Amino acid sequence: MQQTENFKKVISHAKEYGFIFQSSEIYDGLSAVYDYGQNGVALKKNIRDYWWKAMVQLHENIVGIDAAIFMHPTTWKASGHVDAFNDPLIDNKDSKKRYRADVLIEDYVAKIENKINKEISKAAKRFGTAFNKDQFLTTNPRVIDYQTKAKQIIKRMSRSIENEDLADVKALIEELEIACPESGSRNWTDVKQFNLMFGTKLGASVDSAMDLYLRPETAQGIFVNFLNVQKSGRMKLPFGIAQIGKAFRNEIVARQFIFRMREFEQMEMQFFIPPGTQKEWYEHWKEKRLKWHQSLGLGNEQYRFHDHEKLAHYADAATDIEFNFPFGFKELEGIHSRSDFDLGNHEKFAGKKLQYFDPERNENYVPYVVETSIGLDRMFLAVFSKSLTEETLKDGSSRTVLKLPTVLAPNQLAVFPLVKKDGLPEMARKIVDDLKWDFTVVYDEKDAVGRRYRRQDALGTPFCVTVDHQSIKDLTVTIRERDHMTQERIPIAALEKMLNEQLSMSELLKKL
């Protein structure tokens, strides 16, 4: 995957403005591990809160838990992760670089797709308003050839990976003459399976230490606590358990910034339902989750569903909500109908019943599950990358503005004294002190006001208030809005109400 110019800007802006730093940067960093800085942590918290409120606070029948990262090792046998949480990897013998075999092939297919897109734009230019894209895609022989080739490659790759025919995955790489992106060499090793879980040890002495894994997903902490929560909370089906927490995967491909990290955060919800109702709940959660994304106003066309054609053996149905990242549409969230696979397997491995007595059906059964699973960091990247905008202003100058959904902005208000004298700083500080109880407010007196505006634009602060000499006389201030740069004079006493109206998460939640 090429890092586009746009993507590079996203990464450098995130660093320059204190959103995201490379982990242990002074030691040259740790690959695919990142730290959130002073502004990143606030944006991340706001995204987390928005998810938690929408999923837990607003649903009587969804509760939250916070399970430990360490879990009994048998958990991962029962979940299938020990045997099947693998990626096919291949090494280049010359460059010594390691790749995911499927990603090499997918990147090759992405190049074919780029060629199709180029043909489309050429034809669109040639035919002008008479251009019909659908017709072009189904009639132009060259484009049809490209499409057929792309489909065949993906089909063969999926089939071989599913059948664990790794020799054929290598054969495909060779037939397509895929070269190492780093060295251009086609000297490949065989394809091997690589388990993505990080291992560690519990206990001090070598003999008695127990092999553990860092959890690769948060979901299993929910499954093993199903009965604890159901009983202690007297929960009736259908009900959900939600959790936000760290997960760890020893990812091979690690060159997409916070899109694919080795330590990341997931926000997952398992919804427990009676068998036979999974279709209806799957559709329900698909719709609900898409609406949640769309409510943030980044543009409905930025999302699409990608239904899985090949399902895991236990799954009824699965789809990804894909987002238009700077490098194209990629998975942001998964919605999976998982049947009774997880609870059923934990029953087997633990030798304990994980069943529910359904008073309406008058029977015991292992509940079915529909899960929604989203990466918090990936969501951060979606919001951050789509909000970062370069604008040319009427006077020809340009500005960088982070048009974050206002409810997610790290700072909601910045307060400036016009000059550092005449009592203006004191008055500005008083405004900060009065509002800081309910809002995140920053004070800035450095540089000219124009530069202070630009600084807040780059951080995504929705409103800036300037205190000037008139403020002392009539207790009014100028409030300036980030996206349209409109300015208005309003009484200081009206600020709180205005901010409540404009920045309220509840108002957004009510629209869900």
Ligand code: ATP
């Ligand atoms: P991918 O196909 O991109 O590797 P996945 O299908 O393995 O993702 P799931 O296991 O379904 O992902 O995990 C659910 C969500 O967790 C994903 O939709 C994504 O948002 C997030 N996620 C998964 N792996 C990572 C990672 N390495 N870094 C950041 N977020 C991740």
